[in-house]
Amino acid sequence: MRVVETPLPGVLIVEPDVFGDERGFFMETWSRRRYEEAGLPGVFVQDNLSFSRRGVLRGLHYQNPDQQGKLVYVLAGEVFDVAVDIRRGSPYFGRWTGVVLSSENRRQLWVPEGFAHGFVVLSETALFAYKCTAPYNREAEGSVLWNDPEIGIDWPLEDPILSEKDAAAPPLSGVPAGRLPVYSP
Template sequence: MKVTETGLPGVLLIEPRIFGDARGAFWETWNAERYAEAGLPTAFVQDNVSRSSRGVLRGLHLQHPQAQGKLVQVLQGEVFDVAVDLRRGSSHFGRWVGATLTGEQGEQLWVPPGFHHGFCVLSETVIFSYKCTDFYAPQTEVGILWNDPEIGIDWPVEDPILSDKDVALPRLAELPQERLPSIQDYAVA
């Protein structure tokens, strides 16, 4: 597998080694030993799968406290996946990175605890998988509006399909700063 640093410390793009022939393809999606060697955690406690249609945008979400690191990948289809550093005190505060993830190529994105995460669907449908380092705790959720101009994510959709919850999320300027994690809470190597 190939592990590439992104423009945000700790956020990693992982590309598997794919073995293909006339029958199709095979690749490894998880190997604790190999991922530990790459500096990724190996203690995941919850796996999630979502299915969405073209134009759906999920995010931007995180949990604080009880943050979840997320190893995300597309099992079928294609998404534009985003991680945002909104940790108070971070020299990268307000910056984001995005990557296209596909079921065909098997790319994964590691989103460390303390980073906001979201994605939008580019294919007709998508099946999206998350490996999480902590359990879902809705009482600790902190979300930011997907199109907050202060963050300025260059989403490849203009009028996405959003949940009622995501439509009502605040802009960064409207969120009390104590609701955001700090760099001390979630420092990354």
């Protein structure tokens, strides 16, 4: 397994070992020991799965309180996946990083607690998996506007398909400070 740092400290790209031959391939999508050794959490409490069609953008989502760390990857298809640092007081506040995740490259992205997360589907359809460190809490969920000009995410499409909630999300500067996670070095 190879772990690649991104421009945002704590956000990591994981490239699992893949063993393949003419029959197909095998890989571990998560191993508590191996991932803990790489600095990722060893305990996940909830797995999620979403299926979306081309152009669907989900995000930018977060929870506070009950922040969730997420290990995300694609089982079928391809997405552009994004993490945004939304921790008040962070030297990286409002910065983002993105990576293409696909069933072909088999990469994973670790999105730590305190970050907003989103993705857009680039393939015809995508089956997207999340391992979460905290359970979903409807009362704690929040969203940041996907195309907030102050964040400036370079999405690979201009007119995504959005839920009503995501279309109505405020820019980061419009989220009340008390709703945002706090940076702790």
